[in-house]
Amino acid sequence: MxxxxxxxxxxxxxxxxxxxxxxxxxxxxxxxxxxxxxxxxxxxxxxxxxxxxxxxxxxxxxxxxxxxxxxxxxxxxxxxxxxxxxxxxxxxxxxxxxxxxxxxxxxxxxxxxxxxxxxxxxxxxxxxxxxxxxxxxxxxxxxxxxxxxxxxxxxxxxxxxxxxxFDAILLKAAEKYQAIMDVMLPTLGAERQATYSPFLPISPTSGRVLYVPMKEVNAKDGTVTFEGEDGRDMTLPITGGNVKLQWKPDFGARWAALDVDFEMFGKDHLANAPIYDRICEILGGTAPDHFVYxxxxxxxxxxxxxxxxxxxxxxxxxxxxxxxxxxxxxxxxxxxxxxxxxxxxxxxxxxxxxxxxxxxxxxxxxxxxxxxxxxxxxxxxxxDMPVPFAMLLNLVSASNAENKDVLWAFISRYAPGETPETNPELDRLVGYAIRYFDDFVMPAKTFKQPDEVERQALSDLDAKLASLPADADGATIQDAILDVARAIERYQDPKKTGPDGGPGVSVVWFSSLYQLLLGQEKGPRFGSFVALYGIDETRALIAKCLAGELG
Known part of the structure; x- marks a missing residue:
């Protein structure tokens, strides 16, 4: 098909x-x-x-x-x-x-x-x-x-x-039975060697695949004889679905029967690949190219x-x-x-x-x-994807959105002209984000309660955001967020250099913002998130945090 x-x-x-x-x-x-x-x-x-x-x-x-x-x-x-x-x-x-x-x-x-x-x-x-x-x-x-x-x-x-x-390859396997056994037996323990056969008969009585030794493999007649489940000897033709091959010989036999050129498999097959190849060659085939993942x-x-x-x-x-x-x-x-x-x-x-x-x-x-x-x-x-998946997850978190319409109200303000009709790919992503948030992010949300340093930092951030124009872009907002942190010793990083030559800002600052305001350990660029969510909405989120209303 x-x-x-x-x-x-x-x-x-x-x-x-x-x-x-x-x-x-x-x-x-x-x-x-x-x-x-x-x-x-x-x-x-x-x-x-x-x-x-x-x-x-x-x-x-x-x-x-x-x-x-x-x-x-x-x-x-x-x-x-x-x-x-x-x-x-x-x-x-x-x-x-x-x-x-x-x-x-x-x-x-x-x-x-x-x-x-x-x-x-x-x-x-x-x-x-x-x-x-x-x-x-x-x-x-x-x-x-x-x-x-x-x-x-x-x-x-x-x-x-x-x-x-597979009849022709099964008959060939009967003809080359000893050569196949010579490949397989050295790979087995003594107990398994005593009972091993590359042929697995399908029991005519129980319908089960039987792991039993062969008493005879008759290549001329194309049959195998073995002890059945009732203890009596049974002979079956190896063709027509009466017998199948053990999985390792089956790999190589299938490659030979179908003349396969390329097959990839997992690393758990790597040790057996030479066995598959050798059996394929014994049965007259050329082993395919492999790719092991x-x-x-x-x-x-x-x-x-x-x-x-x-x-x-x-x-x-x-x-x-x-x-x-x-x-x-x-x-x-x-x-x-x-x-x-x-x-x-x-x-x-x-x-x-x-x-x-x-x-x-x-x-x-x-x-x-x-x-x-x-x-x-x-x-x-x-x-065209103006809003990444990670950002949508944070938008769902901050807005408590339960449907696409709520998110699209924010998206349309952030990216004018974008609608579910003009960007169906983004609309699809919005649906994914809501489902993923509900099932995996929401149950794990844990809001951190601000200490005195964090309370002052949030108050300073609120004032800084209030000074920005309502249509400030993500880069402008990000700079304002960084300005707040540079003045606070806890969030300074001496290994980085700020625009005035002083210390830069540590990632601890942004980690704190996500834990305090969204109940998460991390997220995308915070300035871009504020631009998407809205300055007024972010200030309201800060107010709720300072009032102890989050979490």
Missing amino acids: TVQSLPPLDLSPEITAAAKTSKAWPFEEARKLVKRVEKRADGKTVLFETGYGPSGLPHIGTFGEVARTTMVRHAFRVLTEDRFPTRLLCFSDDMDGMRKIPDNVPDKSFLEPHLHKPLSAVPNPFEGEYDSFGAHNNAMLRRFLDTFGFDYEFASATEYYKAGK ELFLDENGEKISKSKGNGLTIDEWLTYASPESLSLYMFQKPRSAKKLYFDVIPKAADEYFTFAQKYPDQPVEQQLGNPVWHIHSGNVPAI
Whole structure:
């Protein structure tokens, strides 16, 4: 199933020349792939693959693998000037046995009788039209990918095995059984060596995936013989979905069967990559180019897991920020471990707009290194974002806004001519900010009560703001705020120099303002916030603080 046609390419001479030397990581990976493909003379489609284990609901890491692979695919198309046809195959290992019950299902006891059955044979624990747990999770993956408009084809391991698409490679694996065992056994402990087989029969009686040693592998007949669950020997054909491969041999066999050219995977696969490659080669294939990315971590620094349900889901991110901000997060530093929790969202949201607004004025070389070029496959939209996400969060906090209309009253005064109709992107950001504030900022707000130094500083700030014209801009207001702090010893920073040659202002001053007036540890440039919120409104906030009415 192809979701969307590939976007048109900008193959101007400037773009194609800059692509050859761009240091953006998708281009670096694509250049390696170009060397591989140009050695061939078969004109075959270049196959990009991603894998998904539907043992639990897809998380953002799954999305990231597809997003990053798409970026490499686009870079490859630009480098080759689209001379080679390409495909992206999202492959679901839904024939794997369910070895444990995920924590995030409605009723774990419902699934207990179905342990070790293929995920495509486990009943669906969720309400809905899908006839299996695997089918449900596959559908969730496709829905997420469709949301982002990826061009991809979906493949189910169960369908491939049962339709005979892997029959030839399974027969080859039977023929090369000993060579595969010679690769696998040295990687296992003594106890596991005694029972290991690359073939996993599907029990005709219980439907379970059986981890049993083979008594015979008959390459000529294409069968395996093993001790069944009732203690009697059983012989099954290895074709037609009766038998599947263990996950490590399965990796390499799939690469050989499908002739995969590029696949990325997480660092947890790094030690096994040589095993996958070797098995692929034993089965007559050429191992694909790899890209190994670092793992995503939850708020506790633990690896995110589909079965645990920790970290973020795609739906959760899209509740509080745009799809583009998520794509940006996936683009940045893929070889570095990154925290993937709610508190990364505001920064990602604002960084996306910062990159997008810089893009039009950059030379071509810098544009190809700009994340938005890769996020939008070279077709970067024009974006005007006069108010950043972090500022909107503080505006919601100060105004106690519960709907968009309240925020737009401030925004329209700050940026005349801006309306939900003229800037729908900003209107979308306003909605995200309200939801994010309600769910994450408001519960954590803790207002600091001013001591005597802080009370005097706030009084001085109030007087200073009163002296400014009502339409003072953010820079003028920021200077006034700094002037107040320079006269107060607590907020002086001797390592900085003020305009009069005296000490500069410490960050402690702005931290205090946010804790006193907004109940938060930090925020964006305070002068810009006052310009957006209003001088009179900020003075009223100071009055409430001095009267003990905040918090």
